[in-house]
Amino acid sequence: MKKTLILLLIWVVTLHSEAYGQKQFTFKDGKFKIVQFTDIHWMPNSANSSQTTTTIQSVLKSEMPDLAILTGDIVTGDPALDGWKSVISIFENAKTPFTVTMGNHDPEHLIKDDMYDLLLKSPYYIGDKGPKDIMGMGNNVISIYNSKNDIAALLYCFDSNDYTPENNYGHYDWIHFNQIEWYRKQSTQFTQNNGGSPIPSLAFFHIPLLEYNNVVGRETTFGKKLESGVSSPTINSGLFNAFIDMQDVMGVFAGHDHNNDYIGMEYDIALGYGRVTGTDAYGSLERGGRIIEIFEGKPQFDTWIVTPSGNEDTYHYPSGITSFDEKTMTYLPAKNVKPKAQGVAYTYYEGKFKMTNQVTSGKKVKEGNMRNFSIKEAPIKDHFGYDFRTQIKIPEKGVYRFYTISDDGSKLFIDGQEIVDNDGGHSSRRREGKVALDAGFHDLQVLYYEDYMGQELEVGFSSRDILETSLPDEILYIPEKIAPKDDN
Incomplete structure (x- = not known):
């Protein structure tokens, strides 16, 4: 009996360390695959919830990601605690590690402390409540290791908060200065530990940055823009400037605008939307998720939208070239020449x-x-x-x-x-x-x-x-x- 209890204890500790916040992520065959689900808008008493479950399960089964990141507006109906349990169970049943950033609607139904208390009980949840002395909750950085057991990539998760305290500052809140200061300190330390070289990174949060407006209509922007605008804060918090200063973030991925899924380049940083996931969310796009696949030892990633109907075209960062280009453009034939002198x-x-x-x-x-x-x-x-x-x-x-x-x-x-x-x-x-x-x-x-x-x-x-x-x-x-x- 005693031996059985010891073995059970070892199993629990192992499960906790491997699938909980202590899990060490590593590149597999030089790749690490992330799926972003956004705007799940789970309504516990809605008949549509089963369809949302089917969408998520379909994406997880077809792509088999190493990590799922849920970028806000996850449970938007009561009883919210039951809704969160249902969403968590999808990832536990799929044995898929996941993490969460808050959306503006999430705290309308359950306080953030209670959400994270529940999340932290799941053996597949990655992360914690984040630093107590900065704005929001769930501000975290996830490390991905290479074959030499060195940190080779970072995933920054931010709470983009919800609404401004005063209407004269616009409608939506922003990522605040102490959160940006936290990111700068984290980035500086990682860079110093990496011999002065910034570590390729991605950032995830719910409400898009003001700079998302800048990539609309550019030749390097790819995907759908069906919203009339970008529902960003009207205040520019300076987070994008911090990304430029620290020279580590390759791409930023948000949600919030359900009818947008485009991605474009602003000063060599990709600004992208996920694909709306929840059946009860507004929007005309087919429900699904966004895949981001990063490469070991390279400041590069590929990203595409996946739905139960299949995969959409791939966007290659940092070139901005897409698989749609590769399939549809006319290739110019090479010249039949043999030049000898360079210059x-x-x-x-x-x-x-x-x-x-x-x-x-x-x-x-x-x-x-x-x-x-x-x-x-x-x-x-x-x-x-x-x-x-x-x-x-x-x-x-x-x-x-x-x-x-x-x-x-x-x-x-x-x-x-x-x-x-x-x-x-x-x-x-x-x-x-x-x-x-x-x-x-x-x-x-x-x-x-x-x-x-x-x-x-x-x-x-x-x-x-x-x-x-x-x-x-x-x-x-x-x-x-x-x-x-x-x-x-």
């Missing part, structure tokens, strides 16, 4: 240009070859232009994003097609475009001009597997005439 051919002109199409009509001063795109050798500071030509060796078939940063105007062409339009007189500015390319050589041309006051040119690219970089010397070749096709 860029250029022709230098002088004149008062206002657009790039005027450059080659200017006074031709000199021509030659250089290692890469550069305007540093221009003999005068103003009123000049360049026609750069090279053949770029694309390593593998795929969709590529090219950019120029220039002062003043620039345009980039590949195989005669305009890809980047950064034309006209302006101070330093970035513009980009994407193109589908077969592996091999492609003609690349850049037209650039400098009018007056400041001069700059940078040319770069990225792909789903290449982090953004200026074009490296080793893939640029002096153009040669097209070689005759091989008979075989």
